[in-house]
Structure formats: structure tokens, C-alpha cells
Amino acid sequence: MIYLNDKKTESEIDSEVRDLLIERKWAKNHIKQQQQIAPGRIYKGEDGYETGPALIPDFILFYQPDINEPTEPRPIAIVESKKVPDAQAAAGIQQGKLYAEIMGLKFAYSSNGSKIVEYDFITDEQKEVDKFPTPDELWERSQQKNKFSLDDLPMIFAPYNREIKNADLSIRRPRYYQVAAIEATIDVIVKNQKRVLITMATGTGKTFVAMQLAWKLWKPKKTKPRILYLVDRIFLQEQAEETFEKPFAKAMSRIKEKGVGIVKSKDIYFSLYQGISDRKQAEGIYKKYSSDFFDYIIIDECHRGSANDEGSWRAILDHFESAVHIGMTATPKAKDKANINTYRYFGVPVYTYTLKQGIDDGYLSPYSVIEVKSDVDISGWRPKPGQKGKYGQEIEDKEYTLKQFDRIITLEPRVQFVAAHLVNHLKETNPYDKTIVFCQDQQHALDMMTAINALKPIRHPNYCARIVAEERESVRKLLKAQFSDPESKYPVVVTxxxxxxxxxxxxxxxxxxxxxxxxDIVDFKQTVGRGTRVNHSENPFAEKYWFTIIDHRDTAKNFSDPEFDGVPDVKIIETWAKGKAKKTKKVNKNKKIPEGGTILTRPIAQTRPVVTGFSVKTALKKHYVLDSKGDKIYMDELEDHTKKVIRKLFPSKMQLWKLIREKPEKRVDFKKQLQKEGIDLKLLQKITENTDKDAFDILVHVAYGDAIIPRKEKVGQIKQSISLKRYTPFARNILEIILDLYAERGYDQLEEPKELLYMPQIKKIGMPNEIVKEFGNIKDYENAIHEIIKLIHK
Structure with a gap:
């Protein structure tokens, strides 16, 4: 008999599926219904930032063993509930598989409350089953042939640490991918795997994962294991120590350089590998610890030499060979030697969380790219016969190319050009937007800091600062107390x-x-990763949902590398020729930034020739966005792309007009759909040079060729129409002011009728409740605004 559920609601189907699970001994607190695992991708809208659909499985099943030890349930399967006939009971299996795969789970189910379809990742088999498995049955199947012993369970199910807090003082709980990474690592360690690799994109919380992993390895044991956390940068060590401090407190120690005060009584140790490795005339401090002293070694940023046979890290790892070596990296497998060695040493990652997945989930920030090429970047530079540097240095007579600029020769006008381009960008966006400028070396960073400060849009002594290895103590103080602090404005720019x-x-x-x-692409990924963190804040200048890469060195070609995941949403390429620039730049009227000339002052002597006395112009600039498939749409192709998308969505022009005249929420959804297709209405207005026209009118014009008139002309016609004369003079005055706002700013002002009541132009006439009374009630007022929209798009 065919099961019919047409008359049942989705909620009723969910209840039936839940009942089927409970019948099979799934405890109610181990069935999580509609639990969000990720907030959804961030999109850059016209007036702010919006998120796409959140990732919310219908049901997540958790397993928890019944043992006399503290335990915490862990996810084991996904169940998708669908309101479909029996013949389509598998309708949710694909969605369930996607959720299960990113969560590292082995089972996915789809059910309509009557029929059940199972997918098993272990056997790669999909089949209809009579009933859900019990929790114990599913746990038994998940272990495959190599079963966990009863003694393994306290570590496998050890509760997570709950002492770390978020900025709002709520408990910081591991995200789904962090749980997946930790549990996959614990599972293979329990099965005696000695080398483990976790690959997680920059900004996804590797240090937090390392802390929780260490906690689960350490907490259940009566005889506490010893763990060494190994890094290659002091601020990485300090960051780890801060994260570990609250959970581990007195169990922590730092292995100090030169072996001062060797400590062996603690459980958690932190060290710079440079501080304990072998040196030319001294034996490494690590040898003061017996080869079996540590049980686990966590190697942060392990792609940087730990797996190299000749590397300093490798000698340390070889000495502590009996320990479990846990490598953590943000860099997926690539072609360069160091990266290949990492994967050869540690093996295949037990879990990978990519930049693309982080962006799709909404945990990482999308970004745009501006690729800039100056004329000298393209043509190269050659000295005139006998030409010497600014400080009298000899200059070898040869062609100098982009790779050599600021390494073996400094072209001051080019440095100033890069600085000017950045300052103009900050003026056009926000002069307080935190910015890092990556330079060729420390001297180049000094040159760039000097150039930016000479043009800075905000008068402040620390607007732009240099953070390099030469400034050890000041680096840590400046970085931690100021630049990395979301609530600190300065420095704004760091070189x-x-x-x-x-x-x-x-x-x-x-x-x-x-x-x-x-x-290489590894270096490029690490650099891009600096900007991927999202920051939610009620403070406008502290919130961050998007970032921009400005590329002056042709590194954007890495976006086309198949090994790079997470391509930019928007890209601009600027090319300037000598003479007149193709793109007009917006310049602050109070201080015009010159295209060429010399503005730099140099506080210390140069070791490479410094050249000045010529101008540098932009030679190339391109701008593209990505459609819903991730394909590039260049701005000169935007009109054709828009026409194709609109005609595909609306074969008839009247269908498009009908939607435009519909209720606001439908127009809002339509705009979101356009954004996902790479169509920004405000950008389309600029590209077609129709900023004074209605954005929706432009869509009809581009797709079907209809003639369009300016908004002000439309408003003039509406004011003279008989439609407004039926309102009281006071109400008509309100509507005319709203029409004037539309004429000046566009359709956005009409999307939220209630918000219009609080605009300064309206509030000075009367309070919102007074204005609404003139129309009758709030519904009558909203209907009046909708009537205006229909008149606009008549």
C-alpha cells in the first residue's frame, strides 16, 4: 500500500520520524532536531551584509556509552525528514550525505515517517531499511573491523572543556568541523596511529582545536600524559599559551631558550623549535629530556619544515620518536617540496576543513580582489647610461623586472604609487579599515610605511606602523595591544x-x-588567510564580514590554481598606461595624491640602489564578480550576463514587471537571487551610466530593451496624477516627501515602509504614530506605500 501524507504537515512528519527513533531506543536528549551547525554564507549586499541559508540538519543523532566515567555524547548520524510519498522516501538522502560528510559521520538517513533509506559511507551502500538501527548497533557498525575496547571509551567520549568564553561571556563550544577534527584524531590515536595530520583553513580555530584535543588526551588519564606544543614563531607560542592557560593552569610550563631552569614536573610544555634545536656549537636543549619523556607532540604550522629530512624540527621529532606526532596546518597538499614532505611524513589528513567550506558555512569571510599593474611593472625598468642611485650607488646596466623591485633595486616612484593607490582606496571605502601591506623585506616595509604616512588620510602619529622582526619587543606590544585588538583604532595600516x-x-x-x-601557492594561501576571520560586533568599526586583496605582484594568478579553493567574490584589475589613465580616481579635494614624483624621506641608509625622478601610472585594472557557479563575470560583460539571467528567469517581460510590482519581501528575495548570480543592481546602474534611473527599470531595459526615464521625471508625473489627490493634505505631503527620497536615493527607501517613518525628513513633520493615524492605521499606511511602488512601475 502506498503511504499517503499529503494532508500531514512537515511538523507531523518530523514527529513521526522522531517517534521511529525513540522506538529504537534513541534517548530524547541524543536526538537534536533542527540544530544549526553553520550560519550560512555571507553575501555582500547593496546596503550591508546578508547570509544565505543556514546549515540545519533535520536531526543529528548522538551516541553516548553507559560507563562509569564522565562522558559527552558525540554525533554519529544524520536523519533528513521529508514530506513525500513512499516511492520518494530517499528524497532527503543527498542532503543528509552532504551534512554527514562535512561532519565526518558515517551514516545518513532519509525518512518520510513510514519508509527509511540508509546510506553507509563505510560500505558506500544505499538501501531501504525496515527500521532505524539502535544506538549500540550503529556505534558497533561505525568502528568497522578495528573495534574500540572498553578502556578506550573514557578518552573517546571525554567531555570538552567549557572554561573558555566568547567575547559575550558565553561558553565557547567547538563548532561542528572542530568536533570532527578532534574526534577523528582521537579515534586514530586510540588505534595506535603515531603520526596524525589535521588540515584546517586559516581562521578556523586550530589553536582552540589543539587545546580541546590536549584536554581530551590529558583529562581522563589518572597518570597524566606529557604534551609538547611546538611552534616556530613567538607570537604563535604566546597565543597557544593564552588559549591553554585557563584549562591547564598549573600544569603548564615553557621550555626556555638556553635551557635556563629546565622543568620536568609539568604536563603541558610550550617551545619555539629554534630555542631548543641543535646549533653549530651547542647541543639542542631538547636532548636534556629523555626520548620517551613526551607522550604527544603537537606541531603548529607543521608545513614549515617539521617533516623535512634536513630540517631542525625533524631532529627534534626523531629524538621523541616514541611520542604521537600531531601536525596542524592550514595548507592542503600542494606541489612544493616542503608541503610534499609534510604529507609524506604525517600521511593523509584525518580531517580537512577548506577555505571554500569555511566561506560557504559563513565561518570565514568572502573577499574581493583588486589586481593593479603599473606601467613599470609591465615594461620593466632600465637605467640611463651612467645613471646612479639617489644616494650615489652604482646601478648595473640591465633590465630590472617586477620580481627584482624592492629586492635589488628600489624605485621610489613605484613605492609611492602603491602607497597612493592604497590611501585612495581607504578614502573611498573607510580610512579606518585595518590593513596589512606585505612587502619584499624589512627595508621595503620601512619605505612603504614612510610613503603611506606621508599621504595618510587621518592625522595620527600611529596611522601606519611597521611590524618586522627587527622590532622584537615593540612588535609584540603593538600587535597584541593595538593592531589585533578589535576595539583599537590605531594603527590602521601595518607594513x-x-x-x-x-x-x-x-x-x-x-x-x-x-x-x-x-x-608558491602555500605562501599565497597563508597570506590570504590573514583576512578570512569574521568578526561580529555591535561596534560599527569593529565588525568585519568581508575583506579586499589589493595585488601589485601578479599573485592573483594563484586563484586559477586547481589547488586553491575559495576563490574571490569580486575582482578588479587596474592597468594604467603612461599619460592619461583609463580609470578616473577619486581624490580627496583637500589633498590630492600625485601620480608620480618623490615624496619619500629615508631614515636609514640603503644597501641597494634607490632610483627616483620619474612617474608611475596604472596600466591595467580589471573588475569581475562570480556568479552562483563560481564563474567570473567581467564588468564589460555584465550587461550580457544580466540579460541572459533575467530572460532565463522571466521568459515574459510581464512576468518580471509583475514580480517588481509585488510585495516588498518578494523583491528582496529577488535581489538576493540576483546577488548570487553576480548581479549587483547598484553596480549595474554605474556600469550602464544610469545612476539616476530606477534599478528595476534598468533590468527591464537591459533584458528587453524598454525605454527608461529618470526617477525625478517619474516622481513628477506621479505627483500630478489623480492617485495622490484622494489623501488628506498632510498624508499627501508625507507621500510626496517619500517620493522625493526615492528620486534622490532610489528604491531602497521603499522596501521598509515602517523604517521610513523614522527618517529625519519624515520625523520633523510628525511622530510615527501621528503620521500613521493620518492614513487610518499601519496597514493603510503600508498599502499607500505599496500603491506608490505600483505607480512607479506602472
Whole structure:
């Protein structure tokens, strides 16, 4: 008999599925219904930021063993509930498989409350089953052939630490992918795997994962294991120590350089590998610890040499060979030697969380790219016969190219050009947007800091600062207390070479300027990763949902590399020729930034030739957005793309007009759909040079060729129409002011009728409740606004 559920609601189907689970001994607190695992992708809208659909499985099943030890349930399967006939009971299996796969689970189910379809990742088999398995049955199946013993369970199901708090003082709970990474690692450790690799994109909380992993390895044991946390940068060590401090407190110690006060009485140790490794004339401090002293070694940013046979890290790992080596990296497998060695040493990652997945989930920030090429970048530079540098240095007579700029020769006008481009960008966006400029070396970072400060849009002594290895103590103080602090405004811009390329958490970073040659895609990924963190804040200048990469070194080609995941949402390429620029730049009227000339002052002597006395112009600039499939749409192709999308969605022009004249929520959904297709209505207005026209009118014009008139002309016709004369003079005056706002600013002002009541132009006439009474009630007022919209699009 065919099961018919047409008359049942989705809620009733959910209840039936839940009952089927409970019948099979699934405890109610182990069935999580409609639990969000990710907030959804961030989209850059016209007036702010919006999120796409959140990731919310219908049911997540958890398993918890019945043992006399503290335990916490862990997810084991996904169940999708669908209101469909029996023949379509598998309708939710694909969605269930997607959720299960990203959560690292082995089972997915789809059910309509009557029939049940199962997918088993272990056997790669999909089949209809009579009933759900019990919790114990599913746990038994999940272990495959290598079963866990009863003694393993306290570690596998050890509760997570709940002492770390978020900024709002709520408990910081592991996200779904962090749980998946931790549990996958614990599982293979319990099964005696000695080398483990976790790959997680920058900004996804590797240090927090390391802390929770260490907690689950350490807490259940009566005889506490010893764990070494190994890093190659001091601020990575300090960051880890801060994260571990509250949970582990007195169990922690730092292995100090030169072996001062060797400590062996603690459980958790932190060290820079440079501080304990072998040196030319001294034996490494690590040898003061017996080879079996540590049970676990966590290697942060392990792609940087730990797996290299000749590397310093490798000697340390070889000495502590009996320990479990846990490598953590943000860099998926690539072609370069160091990266290949990492994967050869540690093996296949037990869990991978990519930049693309992080962006799709809404945990990482999308971004746009501006690729800038100056004329000298394209043509190269050659000295005139006998030409010497600014400070009298000899200049070899040869052709100098982009890779050599700011390494073996400094072209001051080019440095100033890059600085001017950034300052103009900040003026056009927000002069307080936190920005990192990656330079060729420390001297180049000094040059760039000097150039930016000469043009800075905000008068402040610390507007732009240099953070490099030469400034040890000041680096840590400046970085932690100021630049990385979301509530601190200064410094706004920081120039650096390598010091900030990895491991530094700067939640409000909104611009990354690349004026540094990137040797490989690993270096490029680490640099892009500086900007991927999202920062939610009620403070407008501290919130961050998007960032921009400004590329001066042709590194954007890495976006086309198949090994790069998480491509930019928007890209601009600027090309300027000598003479007249193709793109007009917006310049602050109070201080015009010159295209060429010399503005730099140099506080210290140069070791490479410095050249000045010529101008640098932009030679190339491109701008593209991505459609819903991730394909690039260049701005000169935007009209054709828009026409194709609109005609596909609306074969008839009247269908489009009908939607435009519908209720506001339908227009809002339509705009979101356009954004996902790479169509920004305000950008379309600019591209078609129709900023004075209605954005929806432009869509009809582009798709079907209809003639359009300016908004002001439309408003003039509406004011003279008989439609407004039926309102009282006071109400008519309100509607005319609203029409004037539309004429000046566009359709956005009409989307929220209630919000219009609080605009300054309206509030000075009367309070919202007084205005509404003139129309009758709030519904009558909203109907009046909807009537105006229909008149606009008549």
C-alpha cells in the first residue's frame, strides 16, 4: 500500500520520524532536531551584509556509552525528514550525505515517517531499511573491523572543556568541523596511529582545536600524559599559551631558550623549535629530556619544515620518536617540496576543513580582489647610461623586472604609487579599515610605511606602523595591544614582510595589500588567510564580514590554481598606461595624491640602489564578480550576463514587471537571487551610466530593451496624477516627501515602509504614530506605500 501524507504537515512528519527513533531506543536528549551547525554564507549586499541559508540538519543523532566515567555524547548520524510519498522516501538522502560528510559521520538517513533509506559511507551502500538501527548497533557498525575496547571509551567520549568564553561571556563550544577534527584524531590515536595530520583553513580555530584535543588526551588519564606544543614563531607560542592557560593552569610550563631552569614536573610544555634545536656549537636543549619523556607532540604550522629530512624540527621529532606526532596546518597538499614532505611524513589528513567550506558555512569571510599593474611593472625598468642611485650607488646596466623591485633595486616612484593607490582606496571605502601591506623585506616595509604616512588620510602619529622582526619587543606590544585588538583604532595600516604572514589573529582586518613576490601557492594561501576571520560586533568599526586583496605582484594568478579553493567574490584589475589613465580616481579635494614624483624621506641608509625622478601610472585594472557557479563575470560583460539571467528567469517581460510590482519581501528575495548570480543592481546602474534611473527599470531595459526615464521625471508625473489627490493634505505631503527620497536615493527607501517613518525628513513633520493615524492605521499606511511602488512601475 502506498503511504499517503499529503494532508500531514512537515511538523507531523518530523514527529513521526522522531517517534521511529525513540522506538529504537534513541534517548530524547541524543536526538537534536533542527540544530544549526553553520550560519550560512555571507553575501555582500547593496546596503550591508546578508547570509544565505543556514546549515540545519533535520536531526543529528548522538551516541553516548553507559560507563562509569564522565562522558559527552558525540554525533554519529544524520536523519533528513521529508514530506513525500513512499516511492520518494530517499528524497532527503543527498542532503543528509552532504551534512554527514562535512561532519565526518558515517551514516545518513532519509525518512518520510513510514519508509527509511540508509546510506553507509563505510560500505558506500544505499538501501531501504525496515527500521532505524539502535544506538549500540550503529556505534558497533561505525568502528568497522578495528573495534574500540572498553578502556578506550573514557578518552573517546571525554567531555570538552567549557572554561573558555566568547567575547559575550558565553561558553565557547567547538563548532561542528572542530568536533570532527578532534574526534577523528582521537579515534586514530586510540588505534595506535603515531603520526596524525589535521588540515584546517586559516581562521578556523586550530589553536582552540589543539587545546580541546590536549584536554581530551590529558583529562581522563589518572597518570597524566606529557604534551609538547611546538611552534616556530613567538607570537604563535604566546597565543597557544593564552588559549591553554585557563584549562591547564598549573600544569603548564615553557621550555626556555638556553635551557635556563629546565622543568620536568609539568604536563603541558610550550617551545619555539629554534630555542631548543641543535646549533653549530651547542647541543639542542631538547636532548636534556629523555626520548620517551613526551607522550604527544603537537606541531603548529607543521608545513614549515617539521617533516623535512634536513630540517631542525625533524631532529627534534626523531629524538621523541616514541611520542604521537600531531601536525596542524592550514595548507592542503600542494606541489612544493616542503608541503610534499609534510604529507609524506604525517600521511593523509584525518580531517580537512577548506577555505571554500569555511566561506560557504559563513565561518570565514568572502573577499574581493583588486589586481593593479603599473606601467613599470609591465615594461620593466632600465637605467640611463651612467645613471646612479639617489644616494650615489652604482646601478648595473640591465633590465630590472617586477620580481627584482624592492629586492635589488628600489624605485621610489613605484613605492609611492602603491602607497597612493592604497590611501585612495581607504578614502573611498573607510580610512579606518585595518590593513596589512606585505612587502619584499624589512627595508621595503620601512619605505612603504614612510610613503603611506606621508599621504595618510587621518592625522595620527600611529596611522601606519611597521611590524618586522627587527622590532622584537615593540612588535609584540603593538600587535597584541593595538593592531589585533578589535576595539583599537590605531594603527590602521601595518607594513610587514614575513612576520604577520601566518598565525596572527586580526579579526577586523579588511584589506590585504600584496606588494611581495610569492614563491608558491602555500605562501599565497597563508597570506590570504590573514583576512578570512569574521568578526561580529555591535561596534560599527569593529565588525568585519568581508575583506579586499589589493595585488601589485601578479599573485592573483594563484586563484586559477586547481589547488586553491575559495576563490574571490569580486575582482578588479587596474592597468594604467603612461599619460592619461583609463580609470578616473577619486581624490580627496583637500589633498590630492600625485601620480608620480618623490615624496619619500629615508631614515636609514640603503644597501641597494634607490632610483627616483620619474612617474608611475596604472596600466591595467580589471573588475569581475562570480556568479552562483563560481564563474567570473567581467564588468564589460555584465550587461550580457544580466540579460541572459533575467530572460532565463522571466521568459515574459510581464512576468518580471509583475514580480517588481509585488510585495516588498518578494523583491528582496529577488535581489538576493540576483546577488548570487553576480548581479549587483547598484553596480549595474554605474556600469550602464544610469545612476539616476530606477534599478528595476534598468533590468527591464537591459533584458528587453524598454525605454527608461529618470526617477525625478517619474516622481513628477506621479505627483500630478489623480492617485495622490484622494489623501488628506498632510498624508499627501508625507507621500510626496517619500517620493522625493526615492528620486534622490532610489528604491531602497521603499522596501521598509515602517523604517521610513523614522527618517529625519519624515520625523520633523510628525511622530510615527501621528503620521500613521493620518492614513487610518499601519496597514493603510503600508498599502499607500505599496500603491506608490505600483505607480512607479506602472
Amino acid at each position: 610587514t614582510s614575513r612576520l604577520l604572514s601566518t598565525g596572527v589573529d586580526i579579526p577586523t582586518l579588511k584589506n590585504i595589500v600584496i606588494d611581495k613576490s610569492m614563491k
